[in-house]
Amino acid sequence: MSQPYASTVTPLFTTEIYRADLSDMPDFAVYLEEIDDTCRAFADEDEAGQNWSQQKGYLGYTSYGSLNNLPLLASAFEDLKAHTDAHAARFVEILEYDLPAGALKLDNMWINILEPMGHHSNHIHPHSLISGTFYVSVPDGASALKFEDPRLTSFMNSPPRKEGAKREHQPFVYEAPKPGTILMWESWLRHEVPINLSEDIRISISFNYSW
Template sequence: MAQIESLFVTRLYRASLSEYRPKIDADELENSCLVIAEDDEAGQTWSEANGYPGYTSYASLTDLPWRFPVFADLVKVLDKHVAAFAKDLEFDLDGRKLKLEDLWINILPPGGTHASHIHPHSVISGTTYVSMPKGASALKLEDPRSARMMAAPARKKDARRKLQPFIYLAPDVGDVLLWESWLRHEVPLNMADEDERISVSFNYSWG
């Protein structure tokens, strides 16, 4: 009898921040994101110059955990989630830990998108969700083999989830999603009526 198995698995980690301590005050985290966005003129300028809708601190602030205690606590929690995911991935880290490389705020207004991309110099990337109003964009993940499937037919619409070329995830506030940094992803059009989609993204590296 023929045997069929799945090979070269792509893992995705989803959990609530609250699974680990210290406890993150959701209101304090959201307020901090909004205050930083309002005060960060360099980030506003970069976002506008680079066609980034809304605001990101990606190119302007590298010390959020030092500036705001809630971000320092957030990093402590993320460290534990990343360690759990690295264990699941069965990485041989040679006695070292994955460490936070960078962490930034994203505020996406209605009608905004974030184009497909990867994080090429990191090991694990992820996002935690601070505000997800009704209609806010899901996270879209792309099969990493897509560029090599030049002559492959389309998948059936009801194909098994693990065979779909794209996966859409609608996270809840307080969720943390982790994936290996080579996995291409994007944020489709934010269909929320008025409120902004707020998230905090991050990269972890090894070395």
């Protein structure tokens, strides 16, 4: 077969995942310990959240149904909001959304403490623009975050991708966080937390921004 003449390929309709790392911050270890302690204290004391988690079959504790306004409740979370505000603003710039000044606002922020063997099945975050998670404790074997190609239902007759295909060609992409990582994505993007195969709990703080 003859070789084709020169060509170009243009990626279009891209899906972008934002990643930042707070671990280079001065006094990060102190900050992380404070936020870790605060998450554990909330989990111990928030009976409404414990009950909500149990009713919803969440293996561990989430404050999603009880205390989802964290920045108003503890200074460690207020500090975190300053970081997520800055990164969310940068992300919408990267995405080139034409937003009115000051429109982007944090809607909610909540704690997730996932026990070993806990998971959070495929979902989106309705009514939001940008969603994300800050990772506090990620022990060895703890779940990465798994994203699904939003065009998956259009691939009825597509062959599988080659083993080792580029990430941007994979139908599922895993993003492995470490303590201090902030991940953000557009809220319509389906994602899941696979089973936590660590022997220890995994602690994270999730949030939604709307406009």
